Amino acid sequence: MFDKVTLSEKFKLFDDRWSPKIVGELNDSYVKLVKIKGEFVWHHHEAEDELFLVVKGRLTIRLRDRDIHLEEGEFVIVPRGVEHLPVADEEAHVLLLEPKTTLNTGNVTSERTVAELQRL
Amino acid sequence: MFDKVTLSEKFKLFDDRWSPKIVGELNDSYVKLVKIKGEFVWHHHEAEDELFLVVKGRLTIRLRDRDIHLEEGEFVIVPRGVEHLPVADEEAHVLLLEPKTTLNTGNVTSERTVAELQRL
Numbered sequence: 001m002f003d004k005v006t007l008s009e010k011f012k013l014f015d016d017r018w019s020p021k022i023v024g025e026l027n028d029s030y031v032k033l034v035k036i037k038g039e040f041v042w043h044h045h046e047a048e049d050e051l052f053l054v055v056k057g058r059l060t061i062r063l064r065d066r067d068i069h070l071e072e073g074e075f076v077i078v079p080r081g082v083e084h085l086p087v088a089d090e091e092a093h094v095l096l097l098e099p100k101t102t103l104n105t106g107n108v109t110s111e112r113t114v115a116e117l118q119r120l
Numbered sequence: 121m122f123d124k125v126t127l128s129e130k131f132k133l134f135d136d137r138w139s140p141k142i143v144g145e146l147n148d149s150y151v152k153l154v155k156i157k158g159e160f161v162w163h164h165h166e167a168e169d170e171l172f173l174v175v176k177g178r179l180t181i182r183l184r185d186r187d188i189h190l191e192e193g194e195f196v197i198v199p200r201g202v203e204h205l206p207v208a209d210e211e212a213h214v215l216l217l218e219p220k221t222t223l224n225t226g227n228v229t230s231e232r233t234v235a236e237l238q239r240l
Contacts, residue, residue, distance in 0.1 A: 049147050075124065077145070077146045
């Protein structure tokens with residue numbers, strides 16, 4: 001039986017960073033939550049657009065030609081093929097929406113790659 | 121060139137209720153914003169799961185066997201085929217995520233049906 005999801009409660013359930021947790025699925029996509037601090041790795045997704053919505057804190061999405069600064073209640077959709085680098089000086093809580101096929105590090109493999117995502 | 125979306129700013133751009141506005145698209149889905157007050161119509165979507173995230177206010181999603189009460193920062197995904205009736209006593213600001221094929225009133229046509237959605 002499906003039920004609602006309270007974002008703040010879900011974020012209390014984990015502390016690890018850069019490890020997205022699945023909190024919902026619809027159609028061919030997952031809703032994921034992730035805690036971010038520091039710098040990720042430059043990557044892109046060949047065939048998937050990716051939505052970043054800031055729930056708490058601040059997040060910068062660096063692109064090759066500019067930076068996009070996101071605060072709480074702001075989102076950006078990074079189109080497929082566009083290289084990006086998420087960065088947060090302080091811990092940010094972020095909701096992701098992306099196809100189920102999406103790997104967090106996209107076209108690259110690094111120590112940040114998480115192949116099997118936990119569900120909360 | 122894509123850019124970020126500030127939810128609170130987008131909600132300032134319209135006053136009409138029950139008329140979802142497109143504020144983003146990714147993969148096969150639209151991100152829409154809608155202002156809700158009062159009662160919608162019972163409907164379901166044959167082939168589309170639908171996400172409701174409350175940005176401001178409170179929203180009740182009535183199902184045939186129970187009610188789901190949502191506050192700010194809470195979402196629910198109504199699976200395809202499940203009849204539902206959105207209700208809000210006071211105006212609520214809601215983010216929707218659903219396939220581009222989704223009609224707001226699903227399997228029914230009423231005065232609430234909006235076939236052509238505005239983009240903000």
